[in-house]
Amino acid sequence: MTELQFGEPWFGIPWLDAILRILVVVGVMTFTVIYLTYGERKVVARFQMRLGPMRTGPYGIFQGIADAVKLLVKEDIRPRAADRWVFEFAPYATFIPVFLVLIVLPFARDWGVRNLTLGLFYVFAILGLNIVGILMAGLGSGNKYALLGGVRAAAQMISYEIPLVVSLLAVAMVAGTLDLNAIALNQADRPYVLLQPLAFVIFFTAMLSELHRAPFDIPVAESEIVGGYFVEYSGIRWSMFQLAEYASLWAFSIFGSVVFLGGWAFPKGDDWPWPWQLFLTFVKSLGFILVVMWVRATMPRLRIDQLMNFCWKVLIEVSFALLIVNGIFLYYDWPHELLALVNWAGAIALLGFIGARGARKARVSQYVGLYRREGVTAP
Amino acid sequence: MITEVLWWIFAAGIVASAAGVVFSRSVIHSAIFLIVALAGVGAMYVFLQIEFLALVQFLIYGGAVTVLILLALMLTRTAAGTPRGVSLTGPHWPFALLVGSGLAAVLVGAATATVWPGDQGKPSLLPIGRVGERLFTDFGAAFIVVTAVLLVALVGAIIIARQEGSE
Structure with missing residues (x-):
C-alpha cells in the first residue's frame, strides 16, 4: 500500500497547525452553508419555473447573508413546557458531530485538518x-409534533445507517484500506463508482435518508407534523439546526465524492498541482449536491411504512448480498472486471425493481367516506 | 503533564455523569447522562492512544443510547419522570445494592490482582487487519454464537416491549 504523508505541520507547531486548519475549514463551511441555502432556493425555483430570490443584490446573491443576519437577531424563545437543559443543549449535540466529521475529509492531497488511518x-x-x-x-420541546418528528428521525436514521455502513464497507473491502486519502489515491485510474455501482446506489439512497432530504424528509414533513423536531426552536438555535443540516449535506457530498468518485485523485489529480485537486473536489461535491436538490424537486415524499419497508426488506438485504459477493470475489482473486459486471447487473436490477414498484397502479378496491356513501366506484 | 490533568478532568466528568444516570428523576435525563459517561470513556481510549476502541465506543453506544431512549419511552410511558418527594428506590433496593457492590468488588479485585504487562509501545500502531483476523478467523465460531445470543435478546426485548394483542 502507498504510504501517505499528510503534509508538514504549518509553522512546525502541531497544535497551532491544527487550530489554523480548523479555522480555515470552519470558515469555508460557514460560507458554503450560507450559499447552499441560497443555491437550494434558486435551484428548486428553476425546477419549478420560478425565479427564486431576486431582490437582495444582483440575482439575489446576498439573500443568504440577509437570512443569516435575520436569524441571528431574532428572539430566542423557550417554551414553558420544555425540558430546559435538554432543549438548550440539543442544537449543540446535533451540530458537534457534523463538525467533527469535517476534520478527516481530504479536500486535496495532503489537505485536510487531520488524516486518520x-x-x-x-x-x-x-x-x-x-x-x-x-x-x-424532539423529547425536550414539550411538543407532540416535535416528539413525533424526533422519534421518526431516530427510527429512520438507525435503520438507514445499516445499509449506509455496509455499502461503505463493501467499497473498503475492494480498496483494502479505511484511510480516506489512500482510498482516493487508489482511484487515480478509475473511480469506484464504475467498480461498485450497486454500493453507490445504496449509499446515495441511505445518504438522502440520513440527511432527511426528499423523498425521505418524513421527520421534517411540514404538511404532516408542522416542522418536525425543531418546531419549537427559533432564532439562533433554529439556525444551528439549519447549519447542521446543510453542513452535513456538504460533508456527505465531499465524503461520497472521495469514496466513490475518486475525490481529488481522479482524473490526473496526483500529477497536477493542488488547484486542480481542489477544483476536482469542488466540482464533484457540487454535482452531488445538485443531484440531491434535483431529487428533492422531483420526488414526492414517502409514507413512513413505505420508508421502513424499503430499508428493512430491500436495502439491507441487497447490501448484505453485495458484501458477500465482494467477499467471495476478493477471497478467490477473481478479476475485478467480472466483479464490476456483477455489480452493474445488481445496480440495474435494484433500480429496475424500484422503478417497477413505483410504476405500479394503486390498487383501490373501494373508496371510503363520502365517496362510498355517494356510491362512487373505483375505476 | 497536560495529558494527566485532562485525564483527571475527564475521569471526574465520567463519575459525575454516571452519578447523574442513577440519581436523575427522568428516564430521558438518565439516558443523556449515560451517553455523556460513555463518550467520556471513549475519550479515555483516545488518551490511551487506542483510536480504534474509541471509535467503536462512539459507534456502538451512540446508536445504543438512542435505542435505549426509545425503549424507555415504550416501556415506561412517562417521559416526565418521577415527581419530587416520591422515593426513587423500590422495595428491592437492598438486593440492587448487593448486586452492585458485589460487581464493583469483583471488577476492582480483578483489576488490582492482574499483573499488567506494562508499556507496550504505541497501541494505535496495531494493525487493524490483525484484529479482524483474530476476531473473525481464530474466534469465528464464538463470534457467531455471541451475535446469535444478542439477536435473540434484542428480538425478545422488542416482543416484551410491544405488548400488543393483535393487530
Whole structure:
C-alpha cells in the first residue's frame, strides 16, 4: 500500500497547525452553508419555473447573508413546557458531530485538518451521534409534533445507517484500506463508482435518508407534523439546526465524492498541482449536491411504512448480498472486471425493481367516506 | 503533564455523569447522562492512544443510547419522570445494592490482582487487519454464537416491549 504523508505541520507547531486548519475549514463551511441555502432556493425555483430570490443584490446573491443576519437577531424563545437543559443543549449535540466529521475529509492531497488511518470508520462512528441531538430536541420541546418528528428521525436514521455502513464497507473491502486519502489515491485510474455501482446506489439512497432530504424528509414533513423536531426552536438555535443540516449535506457530498468518485485523485489529480485537486473536489461535491436538490424537486415524499419497508426488506438485504459477493470475489482473486459486471447487473436490477414498484397502479378496491356513501366506484 | 490533568478532568466528568444516570428523576435525563459517561470513556481510549476502541465506543453506544431512549419511552410511558418527594428506590433496593457492590468488588479485585504487562509501545500502531483476523478467523465460531445470543435478546426485548394483542 502507498504510504501517505499528510503534509508538514504549518509553522512546525502541531497544535497551532491544527487550530489554523480548523479555522480555515470552519470558515469555508460557514460560507458554503450560507450559499447552499441560497443555491437550494434558486435551484428548486428553476425546477419549478420560478425565479427564486431576486431582490437582495444582483440575482439575489446576498439573500443568504440577509437570512443569516435575520436569524441571528431574532428572539430566542423557550417554551414553558420544555425540558430546559435538554432543549438548550440539543442544537449543540446535533451540530458537534457534523463538525467533527469535517476534520478527516481530504479536500486535496495532503489537505485536510487531520488524516486518520481509520478515516472511513471515524466518519460513520461520529455521524451516528447526531441522532442523539435530534432525539433530545424532539423529547425536550414539550411538543407532540416535535416528539413525533424526533422519534421518526431516530427510527429512520438507525435503520438507514445499516445499509449506509455496509455499502461503505463493501467499497473498503475492494480498496483494502479505511484511510480516506489512500482510498482516493487508489482511484487515480478509475473511480469506484464504475467498480461498485450497486454500493453507490445504496449509499446515495441511505445518504438522502440520513440527511432527511426528499423523498425521505418524513421527520421534517411540514404538511404532516408542522416542522418536525425543531418546531419549537427559533432564532439562533433554529439556525444551528439549519447549519447542521446543510453542513452535513456538504460533508456527505465531499465524503461520497472521495469514496466513490475518486475525490481529488481522479482524473490526473496526483500529477497536477493542488488547484486542480481542489477544483476536482469542488466540482464533484457540487454535482452531488445538485443531484440531491434535483431529487428533492422531483420526488414526492414517502409514507413512513413505505420508508421502513424499503430499508428493512430491500436495502439491507441487497447490501448484505453485495458484501458477500465482494467477499467471495476478493477471497478467490477473481478479476475485478467480472466483479464490476456483477455489480452493474445488481445496480440495474435494484433500480429496475424500484422503478417497477413505483410504476405500479394503486390498487383501490373501494373508496371510503363520502365517496362510498355517494356510491362512487373505483375505476 | 497536560495529558494527566485532562485525564483527571475527564475521569471526574465520567463519575459525575454516571452519578447523574442513577440519581436523575427522568428516564430521558438518565439516558443523556449515560451517553455523556460513555463518550467520556471513549475519550479515555483516545488518551490511551487506542483510536480504534474509541471509535467503536462512539459507534456502538451512540446508536445504543438512542435505542435505549426509545425503549424507555415504550416501556415506561412517562417521559416526565418521577415527581419530587416520591422515593426513587423500590422495595428491592437492598438486593440492587448487593448486586452492585458485589460487581464493583469483583471488577476492582480483578483489576488490582492482574499483573499488567506494562508499556507496550504505541497501541494505535496495531494493525487493524490483525484484529479482524483474530476476531473473525481464530474466534469465528464464538463470534457467531455471541451475535446469535444478542439477536435473540434484542428480538425478545422488542416482543416484551410491544405488548400488543393483535393487530
